Amino acid sequence: MxxxxxxxxxxxxxxxxxxxxxTAVDQVSFDIAEGETVAIVGESGSGKSVTALSIMRLIxxxxxxxxxxxxxxxxxxxxxxNDAEIRAIRGNRIAMIFQEPMSSLNPALSVGLQVAEPxxxxxxxxxxxxxxxxxELLGRVRIPDAARRLASFPHQYSGGMRQRVMIAxxxxxxxxxxxxxxxxTALDVTVQAQILDLIKExxxxxxxxxxxxxxxxxxxxxxxxxxxxxYGGRIVETAPARVLYKAPRHPYTLGLMASVPRLxxxxxxxxxxxxxxxxxxxELPPGxxxxxxxxxxxxxxxxxxxxxxxxxxQHWKACFNDARA
Numbered sequence: 226m227x228x229x230x231x232x233x234x235x236x237x238x239x240x241x242x243x244x245x246x247x248t249a250v251d252q253v254s255f256d257i258a259e260g261e262t263v264a265i266v267g268e269s270g271s272g273k274s275v276t277a278l279s280i281m282r283l284i285x286x287x288x289x290x291x292x293x294x295x296x297x298x299x300x301x302x303x304x305x306x307n308d309a310e311i312r313a314i315r316g317n318r319i320a321m322i323f324q325e326p327m328s329s330l331n332p333a334l335s336v337g338l339q340v341a342e343p344x345x346x347x348x349x350x351x352x353x354x355x356x357x358x359x360x361e362l363l364g365r366v367r368i369p370d371a372a373r374r375l376a377s378f379p380h381q382y383s384g385g386m387r388q389r390v391m392i393a394x395x396x397x398x399x400x401x402x403x404x405x406x407x408x409x410t411a412l413d414v415t416v417q418a419q420i421l422d423l424i425k426e427x428x429x430x431x432x433x434x435x436x437x438x439x440x441x442x443x444x445x446x447x448x449x450x451x452x453x454x455x456y457g458g459r460i461v462e463t464a465p466a467r468v469l470y471k472a473p474r475h476p477y478t479l480g481l482m483a484s485v486p487r488l489x490x491x492x493x494x495x496x497x498x499x500x501x502x503x504x505x506x507x508e509l510p511p512g513x514x515x516x517x518x519x520x521x522x523x524x525x526x527x528x529x530x531x532x533x534x535x536x537x538x539q540h541w542k543a544c545f546n547d548a549r550a
Contacts, residue, residue: 264449337375457514
C-alpha cells in the first residue's frame with residue numbers, strides 16, 4: 226500500500242493565557258490517504274480548528290506554540306521546513322478554505338487579482354495567463370459571468386459567492402490536500418449544501434484529498450470517508466463514517482448523534498442533549514475530559530486518561546467503557 230498523503234503524529238499545541246497554559250491539541254494522530262475525505266468533528270473549543278492551523282503552521286506565536294509531534298506531508302515533516310519552504314507548500318501543495326470568507330479575502334483587492342495571485346506566485350505564470358486561469362477557476366466554481374466578475378471586489382459578492390471565490394483560490398494550484406475549516410458556517414442552509422457539494426465534486430475531479438473540519442454530523446455522514454471525533458483537544462473516536470454512524474462506541478459520539486434530528490422515519494424520537502458544558506482547556510480534569518458530562522463514567526474515568534485503542538478493525542476509541550454495552 227502507498228503511504229498516506231498526510232500523517233499527523235502526536236501533535237500537541239498549547240497557548241499561554243491569563244489563566245495559565247491551556248492545551249488546545251493534545252497528542253493528536255491521524256492519517257489521510259490519497260483522494261480520501263477525512264472529517265474532524267466536535268463541539269466548539271474541541272481543538273478542531275487549532276489542529277488545522279497547526280498542520281499549516283499558522284499558529285500565532287505568541288501566545289501559541291506547537292510543542293510536540295510531527296506532520297508528514299508527502300514524506301516531509303512540515304515542522305522541519307524553513308519559512309521559505311513552508312510558504313512554497315501553503316496555497317500550492319496544501320490549500321485552506323477558511324470559515325469566514327469576508328475576513329479571509331482582502332477587501333482592497335479585486336477578486337480576480339486574489340484568485341490569480343497563487344498561480345502567478347507558485348506556478349510562475351505571467352499575470353495575463355494567471356488572470357486567464359482565474360477566469361476559468363471562477364467558472365468552475367459556478368460564478369456567473371466570470372470574466373466580468375474578475376474586476377469586482379469581495380463586498381460586491383454575496384456570502385455564498387465569496388465562499389466560491391475561496392474554493393477557486395484553493396484549487397488554483399491543483400493542491401494535493403485541501404483543508405476546509407467550517408466552510409459553511411456563515412451561510413444559510415440551502416447555500417451550505419451547494420458549497421459542500423461543490424467542494425466534494427471538485428476534489429473528486431482533481432483527485433485531491435480533503436480534511437473537513439465541522440461540528441455538523443449531517444455533513445459528516447454525507448461527505449466523509451472517515452471521521453475523527455475530538456473532545457477536549459483529543460481524538461476520542463475514529464472510524465470509517467458508515468461504521469461510526471452505525472455503531473458509535475464513545476459516549477460523546479453517541480451523545481452528539483442523539484442530539485441531532487433525523488429524517489429516517491424514527492417517529493417520536495426525542496432529542497437528548499449532552500448535559501453540562503465543554504471542558505475548560507486550562508483546567509482539564511485529571512482523567513477523561515468527558516467524564517464530568519458522561520452518563521456511564523466509572524471511577525477509572527475520573528482518575529486516568531483512556532488511551533486511543535483499536536476496538537474493532539479500523540475503529541478506535543478512547544474510553545474504558547462501551548457506550549453501546
